[in-house]
Amino acid sequence: MKLDTDTRSRIIATARDMFHGRSYADVGIQEICIGARVQKGSFYHFFPSKQELVMAVIDDMAEDWAHGFVAEAFDQNLPPVERLDYMIDAAYYWQKAASDIKGRMPGCLFGNLALEMSTRDDVMRAKLNAVFDKARDRFRATLDDAVHIGALAAMDTEATATAMLAYLEGIILLAKTRNDPEVILVLGPAIKTLRIELSH
Amino acid sequence: MKLDTDTRSRIIATARDMFHGRSYADVGIQEICIGARVQKGSFYHFFPSKQELVMAVIDDMAEDWAHGFVAEAFDQNLPPVERLDYMIDAAYYWQKAASDIKGRMPGCLFGNLALEMSTRDDVMRAKLNAVFDKARDRFRATLDDAVHIGALAAMDTEATATAMLAYLEGIILLAKTRNDPEVILVLGPAIKTLRIELSH
DNA sequence: GCTTGACTAGACCGACCGGTCTACTATCAT
DNA sequence: ATGATAGTAGACCGGTCGGTCTAGTCAAGC
Numbered sequence: 001m002k003l004d005t006d007t008r009s010r011i012i013a014t015a016r017d018m019f020h021g022r023s024y025a026d027v028g029i030q031e032i033c034i035g036a037r038v039q040k041g042s043f044y045h046f047f048p049s050k051q052e053l054v055m056a057v058i059d060d061m062a063e064d065w066a067h068g069f070v071a072e073a074f075d076q077n078l079p080p081v082e083r084l085d086y087m088i089d090a091a092y093y094w095q096k097a098a099s100d101i102k103g104r105m106p107g108c109l110f111g112n113l114a115l116e117m118s119t120r121d122d123v124m125r126a127k128l129n130a131v132f133d134k135a136r137d138r139f140r141a142t143l144d145d146a147v148h149i150g151a152l153a154a155m156d157t158e159a160t161a162t163a164m165l166a167y168l169e170g171i172i173l174l175a176k177t178r179n180d181p182e183v184i185l186v187l188g189p190a191i192k193t194l195r196i197e198l199s200h
Numbered sequence: 201m202k203l204d205t206d207t208r209s210r211i212i213a214t215a216r217d218m219f220h221g222r223s224y225a226d227v228g229i230q231e232i233c234i235g236a237r238v239q240k241g242s243f244y245h246f247f248p249s250k251q252e253l254v255m256a257v258i259d260d261m262a263e264d265w266a267h268g269f270v271a272e273a274f275d276q277n278l279p280p281v282e283r284l285d286y287m288i289d290a291a292y293y294w295q296k297a298a299s300d301i302k303g304r305m306p307g308c309l310f311g312n313l314a315l316e317m318s319t320r321d322d323v324m325r326a327k328l329n330a331v332f333d334k335a336r337d338r339f340r341a342t343l344d345d346a347v348h349i350g351a352l353a354a355m356d357t358e359a360t361a362t363a364m365l366a367y368l369e370g371i372i373l374l375a376k377t378r379n380d381p382e383v384i385l386v387l388g389p390a391i392k393t394l395r396i397e398l399s400h
Numbered sequence: 401g402c403t404t405g406a407c408t409a410g411a412c413c414g415a416c417c418g419g420t421c422t423a424c425t426a427t428c429a430t
Numbered sequence: 431a432t433g434a435t436a437g438t439a440g441a442c443c444g445g446t447c448g449g450t451c452t453a454g455t456c457a458a459g460c
Contacts, residue, residue, distance in 0.1 A: 007437080023316050025225030029418060039439050040419085046437090050418065104319045114377040115315045116223050119304045129377050162374065163387045167363075167394075170370025174362065177314040177329050187363045187396070194367075195393045196386075207407080229448060239409050240449085246407095250448065 008046045010036045016057045020109045021102060024054060024116055054113070055127060061109050062131050069094060074138045080146035081192060084139075084164070088188030091168065095181040107176035111169045132165060139164045159196040167191050208246045210236045216257045220309045221302060224254060224316055254313070255327060261309050262331050269294060274338045280346035281392060284339075284364070288388030291368065296381040307376035311369045336361045359396040367391050 014036035018027040029050055033043050047053040073086040099105045106112075110131050118125045139161035146152040168191065175183035214236040218227040229250055233243050247253040273286040299305045306312075310331050318325045339361035346352040368391065375383035 021319055023223075023225065023320070025223065026320065028416075030416080041421090041440070042438050044419070048419095106319060107315060111373055112315045115307060115312045115373060118376050118379065119222055119306060120226060125377060125379065132374065132377060159386060160390070162383075163367075163371075163390045166370035166374045166387055167367045168370065169373050170366035170368065171363075173311055173315060173369050173373065174332065174366045176318050177325060177332060179318065179325065183362075186359060187366055190360070190363045190394055190396045193393055193395045194390055196390045228446070230446080241410070241451090242408050244449070248449095 007036075007038055007042055011038055011043060011046060011053070012056055012060050015053055016061055016109070019054065019057060020061075020106045020112070021098075021104065024113060029053075051121065051124070055124065058110070058113065058124075058127055058131065062134070066134065070135075070138065074142060076145075079151065080142045080149065081151050083142050084192055085189065087168070088184065088191060091172065092181055092184040092188065095172070095175065095184060099179070099181050105176045105179050105181055108169060108172045111172060136161045136165045154198060156196045156198045160194060163194045163196055164191050167194060207236075207238055207242055211238055211243060211246060211253070212256055212260050215253055216261055216309070219254065219257060220261075220306045220312070221298075221304065224313060229253075251321065251324070255324065258310070258313070258324075258327055258331065262334070266334065270335075270338065274342060276345075279351065280342045280349065281351050283342050284392050285389065287368075288384065288391060291372065292381055292384040292388065295372070295375065295384060299379070299381050305376045305379050305381055308369060308372045311372060332365060336365050339364045354398065356396045356398045360394060363394045363396055364391050367394060 011032065015027070015032045018032060018035065029040070029043060032053075033040055047056065069090040070087070073090045074083050075086070078086060095105050095107070110128055113124065114128045114132075118128070136158075140157050143152065143155070143157040143161055147154055147157060168188075171184050171187045174187070175181055211232065215227070215232045218232060218235065229240070229243060232253075233240055247256065269290040270287070273290045274283050275286070278286065295305050295307070310328055313324065314328045314332075318328070336358075340357050343352065343355070343357040343361055347354055347357060368388075371384055371387045374387070375381055
């Protein structure tokens with residue numbers, strides 16, 4: 001029972017790293033097994049397919065993400081508008097750290113998988129969608145707070161939150177294409193200028 | 201000599217469709233050959249490798265793009281700020297049309313390839329980068345015009361143009377993940393709210 | 401008519417893909 | 431001690447991958 005979870009989580013951690021740094025199609029199960037020091041038989045004992053593995057990887061990353069720096073960035077004790085800056089900073093430092101280690105900016109695992117797999121796998125697309133929805137809700141709660149305390153004028157907080165998420169993903173996409181995390185720092189703060197008015 | 205260019209361009213057109221609708225890794229050369237009604241030998245006569253093919257595909261799409269709806273959207277005769285709305289509309293209708301035909305939103309070929317390949321192929325990353333730079337320049341020229349005629353207050357037009365491109369890519373990413381082009385219509389207009397001030 | 405070179409046809413290559421299968425081991429409860 | 435069960439080991443499967451190679455077609459230039 002000890003080795004069980006250990007092997008399983010070792011597979012997930014290895015796969016996560018590889019998928020994040022490369023792509024779903026580019027990483028093979030054999031390679032994951034070697035990286036995780038696990039045999040094929042063990043792999044297929046825990047995961048019925050590569051698809052199921054990546055679903056578990058998404059869950060794993062989403063959990064880390066929600067309880068890690070996102071939770072910090074969206075800390076309720078901070079003034080709402082500052083939380084947005086924190087979020088950008090967190091994204092920057094995360095990408096910067098990964099970039100310094102590997103020499104390449106991995107970007108956002110969810111965004112990467114979304115663009116690679118959305119047209120090929122509806123189940124995965126739905127899961128990625130749910131992750132994005134959760135992220136949007138964080139933005140939305142922040143905006144609601146900001147409007148509530150009068151730091152921002154009333155707006156369509158849901159639509160604006162979605163816009164901010166899109167902008168964040170777009171920034172990361174561009175930064176990855178430039179292989180330069182600094183792009184996040186330069187463009188990031190403008191996220192606060194995004195606004196979608198309430199339609200009536 | 202007639203069939204030459206015909207075969208070549210048939211390969212490119214087929215590959216473009218397939219890469220756009222799926223992904224680089226997911227589409228094989230054999231499949232492209234079948235789709236283009238061409239034999240392997242002919243394929244490798246025109247393209248030394250799959251990598252070179254996709255480079256040609258990027259060029260092809262970039263050219264179509266620049267001379268097609270982008271040229272229209274960024275029409276110099278339009279008031280600058282309106283051009284931004286045109287650009288969003290054009291992106292929407294393009295994705296909508298593709299989505300109606302295939303049932304799936306393909307997203308932006310450049311964005312798709314950028315996220316899939318940036319960490320794996322620096323040559324391709326550089327090419328995609330150049331495409332993005334050109335797009336940014338279009339935005340920038342528009343913003344410069346807008347500032348010049350006083351429609352917008354002075355700003356860092358280059359940085360703002362980059363931010364707008366990032367936002368556009370982000371919107372398309374989210375829309376693709378939702379498989380719903382309408383997202384572009386809802387979020388798109390907010391591109392005009394993005395602003396990065398001049399730093400002094 | 402012969403040669404040349406662009407183009408086509410398609411068999412073929414080793415490597416690797418995701419996934420299956422059988423055999424084996426380690427750890428339980430009884 | 432035994433049998434059940436969870437997990438490990440790794441050979442093996444058909445299929446596909448990107449890419450090579452040889453043979454042959456065809457039109458233009460001489």
